[in-house]
Amino acid sequence: MGSGSGISCPITLNSSLTKEQQALYQNPAVIQKILNECKTIAIVGLSTDRQKASFFVASYLRSAGYRIIPVNPKAAQILDEPCYPNLASIPEPVDLVDIFRPAYECLDIVQEAIACKVKAVWLQLKIVHEEAAELARKAGLLTVMDCCVKMEHGRYCGGLHEAGMNTEIISAKRNHRFI
Amino acid sequence: MEAERNFGFDTRMIHAGHIPDTQTGARAVPIYQTSSFVFYDADHAAELFDLKQYGHIYSRISNPTVAVFEERLAALEGATGAVAVSSGMAAQLAVFMTLLEPGDEVVSSAHLYGGTVTQLTHTLKKMGIAVSYVDPTDIGAWEAAITPRTKALYGELIGNPRGSILDLEKVSALAATHRIPLIIDNTMATPYLCRPMEFGATIVVYSATKFIGGHGNSLGGLVLDSGKFDYSRYPAIAEPSPKYHNLRFFDTFGHYGFLMKVRVETVRDTGCCLSPMNAFLLIQGVETLSLRMDRHVDNALQVAKFLEGHPQVAWVSYAGLPSHPQHALAQKYLPRGPGAVLSFGIKAKSGEDLRLTGKHFIENLKLFSHLANIGDVRSLVIHPASTTHQQLTDEELRECGVGPELIRLSIGIETVEDLLWDLDQAFHAL
Ligand SMILES: Cc1ncc(COP(=O)(O)O)c(C=O)c1O
Numbered sequence: 042m043g044s045g046s047g048i049s050c051p052i053t054l055n056s057s058l059t060k061e062q063q064a065l066y067q068n069p070a071v072i073q074k075i076l077n078e079c080k081t082i083a084i085v086g087l088s089t090d091r092q093k094a095s096f097f098v099a100s101y102l103r104s105a106g107y108r109i110i111p112v113n114p115k116a117a118q119i120l121d122e123p124c125y126p127n128l129a130s131i132p133e134p135v136d137l138v139d140i141f142r143p144a145y146e147c148l149d150i151v152q153e154a155i156a157c158k159v160k161a162v163w164l165q166l167k168i169v170h171e172e173a174a175e176l177a178r179k180a181g182l183l184t185v186m187d188c189c190v191k192m193e194h195g196r197y198c199g200g201l202h203e204a205g206m207n208t209e210i211i212s213a214k215r216n217h218r219f220i
Numbered sequence: 221m222e223a224e225r226n227f228g229f230d231t232r233m234i235h236a237g238h239i240p241d242t243q244t245g246a247r248a249v250p251i252y253q254t255s256s257f258v259f260y261d262a263d264h265a266a267e268l269f270d271l272k273q274y275g276h277i278y279s280r281i282s283n284p285t286v287a288v289f290e291e292r293l294a295a296l297e298g299a300t301g302a303v304a305v306s307s308g309m310a311a312q313l314a315v316f317m318t319l320l321e322p323g324d325e326v327v328s329s330a331h332l333y334g335g336t337v338t339q340l341t342h343t344l345k346k347m348g349i350a351v352s353y354v355d356p357t358d359i360g361a362w363e364a365a366i367t368p369r370t371k372a373l374y375g376e377l378i379g380n381p382r383g384s385i386l387d388l389e390k391v392s393a394l395a396a397t398h399r400i401p402l403i404i405d406n407t408m409a410t411p412y413l414c415r416p417m418e419f420g421a422t423i424v425v426y427s428a429t430k431f432i433g434g435h436g437n438s439l440g441g442l443v444l445d446s447g448k449f450d451y452s453r454y455p456a457i458a459e460p461s462p463k464y465h466n467l468r469f470f471d472t473f474g475h476y477g478f479l480m481k482v483r484v485e486t487v488r489d490t491g492c493c494l495s496p497m498n499a500f501l502l503i504q505g506v507e508t509l510s511l512r513m514d515r516h517v518d519n520a521l522q523v524a525k526f527l528e529g530h531p532q533v534a535w536v537s538y539a540g541l542p543s544h545p546q547h548a549l550a551q552k553y554l555p556r557g558p559g560a561v562l563s564f565g566i567k568a569k570s571g572e573d574l575r576l577t578g579k580h581f582i583e584n585l586k587l588f589s590h591l592a593n594i595g596d597v598r599s600l601v602i603h604p605a606s607t608t609h610q611q612l613t614d615e616e617l618r619e620c621g622v623g624p625e626l627i628r629l630s631i632g633i634e635t636v637e638d639l640l641w642d643l644d645q646a647f648h649a650l
Pocket of ligand 1 (some may be wrong): 307308309310333335336376403406408426427428429430439440441594
């Protein structure tokens, strides 16, 4: 059952962004491209508190098969992974930078992300900084703002549906099982 | 061509929440008649119990067939999500239990289904929650009843028993000023006739037993949340939960926080889950919702007009008639028609007690089913004074707004001329 990668309705629920901003920073095609193509995700502001939203998102993404790199200057290790104080000190290529920091820090983080040549940046739900998002987008990065990576992954992979949520995905297509 | 499309209401009725599964390709929604679901491994189990992953554990919490029903209704309502439960009463109680703390107060419309009044007055009292009732058509009364302890406003869009219409925009604006949610029971209208969230309601509850299922075969209920309300002042949603290692639901799940709490705490702990079989039957109803509702309201209006012109009828209460005090509000919020439940007052036969005339009228009907329900494809009738309310004196009856002359009809989708014939012959035989 659940939602495969069917035709999607425009996702307009629960965002403080304007329609124009949503078209730029919550584009379903961009979101799906990030989820499909990014394998290594640096989570900036990942908490050591296992009941914080960032910890939920990180452990979910790890279970979903992504490689997680915690970024938090106050911790040495989170989720059994070494933790880095900033993006520049990560010794391997990063695909996606997922940001759990207050909006006013986002511009600096995005600048750092561009310098590290990452593919995509993602400002989490309720984190809105238009200048930071626009900087990333203009630099050619896949950019998402005011969304949650876990919710979006759940939207396209069926989990959100299982929780009774409105995925806004409608399709009569059967996904191929590839025997 | 656009790659994305905002699908229409009828398409959602048929498709939302169900994509053919990879494994079997089954086109109809499969009935997952299972109590429990196998974990991949111990880590998977631990993460599911910790809410770190989505997935089914046990059908008291969630089930794949029930999930289709939930997402379908959320898609029809434009809600952020839904939790389906065992009945409409369970839906209301789940909302109150999730949202409120002992000492909190609710201001409610007085024009409610009788069972809801009992739940609010007596069952909520046991939980330390006090309810004050107001005339729903008097916005000043709502405002005056709100105290610093008021944590929610409650009402039925189409109220019982006289079909009064709640002024959604005014009452939701009042709720917003006080930063409290407006909870609407939209059972009578269904999301086809009105979607209260479009007019500012935060939470909508349904008895799916009625028009949503529509065939009088299954009990069920729903809780839906707009996802737009800031629950940070609601300790039950925002504060650390001792049941989940001090998880803060609103903080962690954001706009899903309230519904997650309803599901993984209230429904899990009270066990008021919907069975997969009932979910399947209710889904069958949803797939024809708009077609049935159009016929229901067409028939209801014709019956109301017929009754209004009948010499043995004292009055008719149906907001689709220009004579109804909230006819204008009905046209605003329910342009396709204000549901299919109406009541009328029968005139006493000379020298006969009104209750007896009502009783005889019901006994004379041949096509209307005499029972205690609404929202069936079949037409239904009840005379409260000789059944549900028979213990009350005439005076007590009038206080509840259900005088001894009141007969309630729920109009079905039969050939309307047959319904008019049945009513007419029942009057004649008095
Ligand atoms: C308006 C309304 N709300 C709630 C309920 C309760 O629903 P249920 O019987 O499914 O518990 C009913 C009917 O019984 C109703 O008519």
